[in-house]
Amino acid sequence: MVSRLYCLVCMFLVLALFSGTVMAQSADSTTSSGEGQNQVVTMPQQRVISECECNYDGVCDESECGNCKDCMAYISTVSGETVQTQTMTTSIRRLCAVDDTLMKELDSLMLRLNEAEKLGDSSETEQVMARIREVKQKIEAVTNCGESGTSGGSGSVAEAVATQVTQVLQLDKCAELKDWEAKRAFYMELKGLSDDDLRAKGYSSREEVEETIMKLDEGIARIRVQCRDSTSAGEGGSSAPVTVERPIVATSTGDISSYYRIQIEGIMNDAEDVETKIQGLKELRSQIDGLISELIKSSDSIDISEVSDMVEEIEVRPGKVIAGDVTVDTSNKRILTTMKEKQIEVSPGESHVVISEEGLEVNAPDLKIDKDRIMMGESEVKVTPSEAQTIAVNRIRTINSMELKSEEGRAVYSVEGEDQKNLLGFIPVTVERKMMIDAGSAETIKEEGPWWSFMAF
Structure with missing residues (x-):
């Protein structure tokens, strides 16, 4: 019984020694790198990051770490360590x-x-x-x-x-x-x-x-x-x-x-x-x-910041999207841009253009969008729909409609709504109100109501 146990122990020792030898040979082996091959450097990545400020993840590739190989050479020179490498086959080519x-x-x-x-x-x-x-x-x-x-x-x-x-x-x-x-x-x-x-x-x-x-x-x-x-x-x-x-x-x-x-x-x-x-x-x-x-x-939405390298601006008209010399007849696209850190969507409807912000929609005749601005004609739209609405509700209790249009060469928000008042203080009446807000400066440039509205309060 003891002799059998002794034999089993010997067999295990032989197998362990053989496995360790094979693994060591495998770890020490290297292959030459060819075109399209990246070098994988077997060194502690923390040293690479700390000493060379290199985002080393085990693979020296230029998109991640432009000086990866120089970094490896530097560390090996200073420390006297031998940098061992292995090659990795890839289908990547450089252009x-x-x-x-x-x-x-x-x-x-x-x-x-x-x-x-x-x-x-x-x-x-x-x-x-x-x-x-x-x-x-x-x-x-x-x-x-x-x-x-x-x-x-x-x-x-x-x-x-x-x-x-x-x-x-x-x-x-x-x-x-x-x-x-x-x-x-x-x-x-x-x-x-x-x-x-x-x-x-x-x-x-x-x-x-x-x-x-x-x-x-x-x-x-x-x-x-x-x-x-x-x-x-x-x-x-x-x-x-x-x-x-x-x-x-x-x-x-x-x-x-x-x-x-x-x-x-x-x-x-x-x-x-x-x-x-x-x-x-x-x-x-x-x-x-x-x-x-x-x-x-092919896209339901286009972010203007992503296409600004290709086109200077996108023009949105009723039923059309125009980008440079390209015109696409469509009525269900969304052009995305940002104004004052808020996402704005501009879409071509069948009869008008729609500018949207957080569910609030405003009609417009046509708009041009570049990376930084929304333009109506030669006027820049700097006031968002929600800002125009906030200005309007301070003057008109109930807003029925709001549109962006051109008035005397400048972009304005035209707002229509109504207030519930008492004529002469005791006769309930509905007072229809209109106002215009400059879309560039947020200034209220016009307010209108019936001639007798001054008697309603």
């Missing part, structure tokens, strides 16, 4: 793109150029062309996603300037595949709507939705191949060139912005002369307008 500021400037320049060409303004046209040449030179001075052609080393002034011109975007083809498949599912749901519901969203026909689904199917087939190729490249296979798929539809402004910035960078670097660049930018802007149109159609 260059102009930054948001430059994208907005080029977009604004193209709008100015189009307007100048329509008006035949040769002086304005030449000024815009000169500025585009300057932007061209700025982009051409930067190569390899923010590495300046001028030598300067890490942290140099040249490098700092470069990062203001271009940015690195990570393109994950497998994540893109899932995104496109989700979009296809969304459009299959749209296809199931009634004709009336589709028209209310802004679609002219069911065939328009079916054509979009067909284009999505074609794109999904291409991206599926790219996903497979990029993953196999990460595992040591051949690395196929990265293709930027033109979005068929956009379910968010991020879809449009990333594509726009990547394409602008390519156009400004590839074309030799300014005229060719301008033609390329015009064609690109036409593509972007189509995506913005589809975004408005």
Whole structure:
């Protein structure tokens, strides 16, 4: 009995020693990193965070921690520790793109150029062309996603300037595949709507939705191949060139912005002369307008702060939403903005525009919304509907209607209501009242009532 127990103990000891050896060999092994692979550094993350102010979660990726690898090297040099790494296969690829500021400037320049060409303004046209040449030179001075052609080393002034011109975007083809498949599912749901519901969203026909689904199917087939190729490249296979798929539809402004910035960078670097660049930018802007149109159609609400990179303002008219050169016929969209930290909704009705705040609705003829303002004609609307109502109830007990309209070139709230009074102090009467409140200054600019209202109290 004792001998059997002794044998069992020996077997357990042998197994434990064998397992420990295998685990140690596994922990010590490393593999070489290739294109599209991120390094995972096995060091205490608290030291990385405290000494390098690096948001280290176990993976050195640029979106989280731009100096992660430098941080690892610094710590290993100071402490004398050996930094062990392991590789992680991923389908992510890196692409260059102009930054948001430059994208907005080029977009604004193209709008100015189009307007100048329509008006035949040769002086304005030449000024815009000169500025585009300057932007061209700025982009051409930067190569390899923010590495300046001028030598300067890490942290140099040249490098700092470069990062203001271009940015690195990570393109994950497998994540893109899932995104496109989700979009296809969304459009299959749209296809199931009634004709009336589709028209209310802004679609002219069911065939328009079916054509979009067909284009999505074609794109999904291409991206599926790219996903497979990029993953196999990460595992040591051949690395196929990265293709930027033109979005068929956009379910968010991020879809449009990333594509726009990547394409602008390519156009400004590839074309030799300014005229060719301008033609390329015009064609690109036409593509972007189509995506913005589809975004408005497919969305029930649009937050103006999210599209301000793409369009300077959105105009809402009865039955229409207009964004730059894009017009969508619709009567059930909500354009969201903020005024005095309160959310304001502007919607196109069939016969008027509705501005809403916390359930309070006010009719208006048409409005323009940009990132910071609501405009009626040339007048800025600074007073919210609830503020106008508060001012009015101090003068009119019961409010029957309130609308936002233009009066002598300025935006005003026109309020109608009634008070219950006693004529001569003992005859009950209803006194109809009207007043106008300046929508810019909150000043009461007019009050009206029957001529005998002074005798009612």
